[in-house]
Amino acid sequence: MHRRHHWARRSERLDPVRDHREVSLHVSAYDFPWDTLQALSFALFRTYAVPSIGSLLFRTGEFTERTQKRYDDTGILLEEVQRHGLDSTRGRAAVRRVNRMHAVHGISNDDMRYVLATFVVVPKRWLDDHGWRSMTPHEVVATTEYYRRLGRMMNIRDIPADFAGFERLMDAYEQEHFAFDAGGRAVADATLDLMATQWPNSWLPRRLVRRLAWSLMDEPLLRAFDYPVPGRAERALFSGALRLRAWVLRVSPARSEPRWVSTYGYFRTYPAAYEIDELGTFAAHGSQHAGQHGGAVPSPPRSEPGEAAHATPPVSPSAGP
16 A cells, blocks of 8 residues: 555656656556546637637537547547557557548647647646645656657647746637637537536536536636636535545545546447547548558557546546546
């Protein structure tokens, strides 16, 4: 049994740049698997509030007509990279699949860089507000380096050099671009509807699930979707529940084994197995092999359920600890 700060202390003995993957796994798979999942879920919500992103996602129909599949594909691709590493065969294959999806839609470098910034910044802010502790400076450097490396593999240009640069980029981009778009709102609504089908939310009234999600969104994000802004009492109720959870974890022992998001049971599209090169969207809908033979990385072996890893799809903020 490990003491509560075991993984942070172990990370301190590593180089945050050279060993960024190991340190980032201590954060996301040992100390904060549920919190990281929630933070990245709300990071994706922020991207829907940028009209150029939200409207594109709506036009593809993937997030509104095939919400569960798109949810699963996004999570699996990202967790393949996280669990197996950026230099592994599976990790490189997953990044290649993501790059091909993005190339089909001609997404701007500015939008891609903004999405990357949300993955860097939002988890730290979530843990500052709701975690049993904040990230250490060592962990911030390591997780930032992890996403810098991922961004370079995705051919994103002008990536910030440090966390402060990502923070400035994200805040400035949102101030300039957050705005209501009917397509972005439809994508956000579909994601909230999916939340309501997942355990334990499936036991709650759908309206309560939405109120919970709204209470965890800041006012600029809510206004961009034209969602109601919860009052102080409502926010205090839900944030108090998260503070209680944080206290329980603070006095509990650390995990001795990693907790992968696939073990939360959210992925429903692939009950048996999946091929990385068959995940996601394709140039011609329904043609699952369009353009999949390019690149230097061979197709990886078929994955069984539970072999995937840490994911970042939008999921319920009330799912397991």
